[in-house]
Amino acid sequence: MAKEYRHSVSLDRDRCKGCTHCLRRCPVEAIRIHDGKARINSNRCIDCGVCIDVCPHKAKKATSDKLADIKRFKYTVALPAPSLYGQFDNLDDIDYVLQGLLDLGFDDVYEVSRAAEVVSGLTRIYLSRDDIEKPVISSACPVIVRLISLRYPYLCENILPIQPPVDIAAHRARERALEKHPELTSEDIGIVFISPCPAKVSYIKNGSDGKKSDIDLVLSMSDIYFDLLDVMKMELSSEPISHTGMIGVSWASTGGEASALFNDKYLAADGIENVIRVLEQIDNGNFPYLEFIELNACNGGCVGGMMTVENPYIAKARLQTLKRYLPVSENWDFRDDSNAEIPEKYLSGPVEYAPVSALSSNMSEAMAKMSRIQEIHKMLPDIDCGFCGSPTCYCFAEDVVKGSADISECIFMLREKMQKAAKEEQHEDQ
Numbered sequence: 108m109a110k111e112y113r114h115s116v117s118l119d120r121d122r123c124k125g126c127t128h129c130l131r132r133c134p135v136e137a138i139r140i141h142d143g144k145a146r147i148n149s150n151r152c153i154d155c156g157v158c159i160d161v162c163p164h165k166a167k168k169a170t171s172d173k174l175a176d177i178k179r180f181k182y183t184v185a186l187p188a189p190s191l192y193g194q195f196d197n198l199d200d201i202d203y204v205l206q207g208l209l210d211l212g213f214d215d216v217y218e219v220s221r222a223a224e225v226v227s228g229l230t231r232i233y234l235s236r237d238d239i240e241k242p243v244i245s246s247a248c249p250v251i252v253r254l255i256s257l258r259y260p261y262l263c264e265n266i267l268p269i270q271p272p273v274d275i276a277a278h279r280a281r282e283r284a285l286e287k288h289p290e291l292t293s294e295d296i297g298i299v300f301i302s303p304c305p306a307k308v309s310y311i312k313n314g315s316d317g318k319k320s321d322i323d324l325v326l327s328m329s330d331i332y333f334d335l336l337d338v339m340k341m342e343l344s345s346e347p348i349s350h351t352g353m354i355g356v357s358w359a360s361t362g363g364e365a366s367a368l369f370n371d372k373y374l375a376a377d378g379i380e381n382v383i384r385v386l387e388q389i390d391n392g393n394f395p396y397l398e399f400i401e402l403n404a405c406n407g408g409c410v411g412g413m414m415t416v417e418n419p420y421i422a423k424a425r426l427q428t429l430k431r432y433l434p435v436s437e438n439w440d441f442r443d444d445s446n447a448e449i450p451e452k453y454l455s456g457p458v459e460y461a462p463v464s465a466l467s468s469n470m471s472e473a474m475a476k477m478s479r480i481q482e483i484h485k486m487l488p489d490i491d492c493g494f495c496g497s498p499t500c501y502c503f504a505e506d507v508v509k510g511s512a513d514i515s516e517c518i519f520m521l522r523e524k525m526q527k528a529a530k531e532e533q534h535e536d537q
């Protein structure tokens with residue numbers, strides 16, 4: 108049996124008013140309203156965070172660890188996502204942020220953007236191979252990877268089989284901590300990712316390739332922002348801390364990952380609705396001339412994550428300015444060597460298709476259910492009013508056939524039934 112996916116997006120039932128805002132906007136139809144309260148279908152949810160954004164009653168929330176949790180470890184390493192640098196005004200040196208993290212209590216920092224530069228080099232090597240499925244789709248946004256695994260069986264093979272930067276950063280950070288401090292055990296070390304979005308929290312909490320993640324805690328960027336701002340003194344230590352160039356920082360916004368491939372046969376899209384449209388087109392065989400597809404669920408890329416504090420476009424503009432002071436890259440580990448082998452430790456396992464909408468494992472039963480769905484759908488008004496608690500009339504028909512809704516929950520069907528009953532009664536009285 109497949110392991111249940113742990114989500115960081117959840118509902119506060121007491122706050123929920125059943126207003127249907129989230130029901131209408133969830134891009135994967137994961138929400139239903141029952142008894143006046145929203146309910147998230149865990150098998151369908153991709154942790155995109157759209158429902159958090161649109162809920163007027165703050166009934167949807169994203170969970171993450173707290174800064175105080177770092178005390179559980181003898182030695183902690185912070186892994187800041189590059190989008191963190193775009194949250195601060197007038198930042199002309201990344202070290203102000205990194206020094207701030209050390210002053211907050213971390214013993215070391217390892218920038219995710221460093222690992223991103225390594226992934227850019229490895230992706231260039233991967234793309235030079237002739238035996239791979241193209242276009243290759245980035246594996247960096249966990250919303251996209253989960254979406255493909257649930258809905259697009261033929262695209263699973265196109266996902267880049269290289270670990271996302273956050274995993275490589277975590278691995279390297281732990282190795283460095285153990286090297287610097289041989290007296291510590293791996294359990295003494297806490298690797299702490301500072302995340303821009305709930306999807307990365309879920310991704311890390313679920314582990315990958317059947318293994319526990321190397322990351323022990325995930326903090327929300329918005330949770331630590333003010334603490335960090337308080338300790339950032341705008342004074343620098345004599346030794347540089349950052350080892351990131353323009354390439355690594357560019358990963359924070361859309362197009363950054365793709366442009367680091369030095370190959371113009373790419374497409375970069377953001378925003379979950381646009382991304383779904385692009386995936387539909389790739390699934391239909393469009394874009395055969397493209398080599399790489401970068402897709403980000405959030406508007407503007409990771410700078411638009413639900414756990415950031417700044418408007419994504421302002422954050423992007425700030426990063427633009429910050430990049431002026433940086434070299435192209437500080438991590439050329441896999442430069443210009445298209446024949447190099449990708450080290451095994453950086454590879455990720457295949458993405459497996461895990462359908463959520465299968466009606467039955469028995470083909471004839473599935474066909475029968477499908478035609479029942481079509482029949483019920485034809486009877487419905489097809490106005491997607493949401494009063495029944497399903498996002499569309501088609502979803503409602505599906506829910507009825509799957510047994511999770513009753514046809515009388517459609518107010519139009521109920522009205523029709525009542526009118527019919529009244530007529531029959533009248534007829535009997537005459």
Ligand code: SF4
Nearest residue numbers: 123124126127129162
């Ligand atoms: S948007 Fe969804 S979670 Fe928020 S109050 Fe309305 S139904 Fe409840």
Ligand code: SF4
Nearest residue numbers: 133152153155156158
């Ligand atoms: S997080 Fe996204 S996929 Fe999950 S219920 Fe909310 S809107 Fe739907």
